[in-house]
Amino acid sequence: MAVKVHDLPQSLTQSGAADSALLPMQLGWRAPNPASIATTKRRRIWEIGGNFHCSIIGTCMTTAELRHVLAHTQIGGCHKDSDHELHCKAVRLAGRRDHASKLLQKALDRRHRSVIGQFSKARNAADLCNLWATAIDRAEIPGAYWAVLTHPLATEDLVRIAFGDVHMLSHLVGAANRADIRRLRELEIENVGLRDKVARQQSQLRDAVVSRDATIANLTETLSRLISLSSRTRVPAAPDDETTVRLVNGLRRRLTSEASARERLAKRLERVAGELDLERRQHHALMRNSAELQDELTGVEQSLSRLFSQTQPSAIPVAHLAGLTLLYVGGHAHSISQLRRVSEELGASFLHHDGGIDDRGGLLASQVARADRVYFPVDHVSHNAMIAVKRVARQLGKRYIPLRSSGLSSFVLALQREGARQAITPI
Secondary structure (H helix, E strand, O other): OOOOOOOOOHHHHOOOHHHHHHHHHHOOOOOOOHHHHHHOOOOOHHHOOHHHHHHHHHHHOOHHHHHHHHOOOOOOOOOOOOHHHHHHHHHHHHOOOOHHHHHHHHHHHHHOHHHHHHHOOOOOHHHHHHHHHHHHHOOOHHHHHHHHHHOOOOOHHHHHHHHHHHHHHHHHHHHHHHHHHHHHHHHHHHHHHHHHHHHHHHHHHHHHHHHHHHHHHHHHHHHHHHHHHHHHOOOOOOHHHHHHHHHHHHHHHHHHHHHHHHHHHHHHHHHHHHHHHHHHHHHHHHHHHHHHHHHHHHHHHHHHHHHHOOOOOOOOOHHHHOOOEEEEEOOOHHHHHHHHHHHHHOOOEEEEEOOOOOOHHHHHHHHHHHOOEEEEEOOOOOHHHHHHHHHHHHHHOOEEEEEOOOOHHHHHHHHHHHHHHHHHOOO
């Protein structure tokens, strides 16, 4: 679960670095009595300063768990509350020593039981600081934060550090998702504009066709009437008949002109129909691109959730990627270490070819032969390398997967799909 943003009191946000040591006291933190540490029990949530409750509820519990806990209290309407309203209710209840706060305490202890057991082995404040630093390095924040705040050996300095770390992590998570969300909104706006343009073109074409057909029908009816009248009167031509003949000839010329105009309009309609078909294909491509961006955003959120919550299952089944050898062709040099770390943490071996320089001596072909899966970002790989990967992979019967971009999110999403596929069809 991603860490939620929680605001500090105004007096704290305006304080300088020299005042940061007073942070736990300003938030209502009560340091343990050294004389009674041996017999002191873990703190309860109502014994912790009220200004810590927002960060505890937002960091250490998921919304689903919180809704389940509050459903067992006497507070009504929890099933209808928004996530923010539910969070605010829980923060208010946490400071009261009653049935609701005890349920919150039990839920937090049950959720983070294993981490609390690890932190209980600390014999002094230095051990506790080392455990917190290890949890930060492993991105195992929720359980460690609850264990630190409730530990009887927690000092003001350690609480200040833990509180600050959790607060800054919330900003980092928000910044990571902002760019993808902005691009998705731009695509949605562009999609709406294309739909309006197609609707206007269809309306104009429909009106033109209806007007053309009405004109042709009127001219045809008039001409038929005149021809019928002329065939019934077989008397020699008179001045009035000459006028009629001239009128008929004029109508025929108009009919010929309208037929020619109709032919031109039909050609124009065919051309506009082709343009409309092209617009529709572009529209579908934009929709697919938008869906891919949404999938990538979901993949990033799931990966971040796995980093910040140890009890939730991994977004990519580790067992199903163990033993695979992954080859990544192309990409940015500065991001390769991140891709390698993600692959190795999931149990897979990682190979890399830069997709444009190391073409000597058949190195790319040999790496494709060693790999089980080959990935390359279409926005950052040479054309020759991409052709070579496809040719060699087909010859050797290896799977190759083009990635939409060279970013970490595209690679993580591809690994999620591979993990799901391997879960259905084990290696």
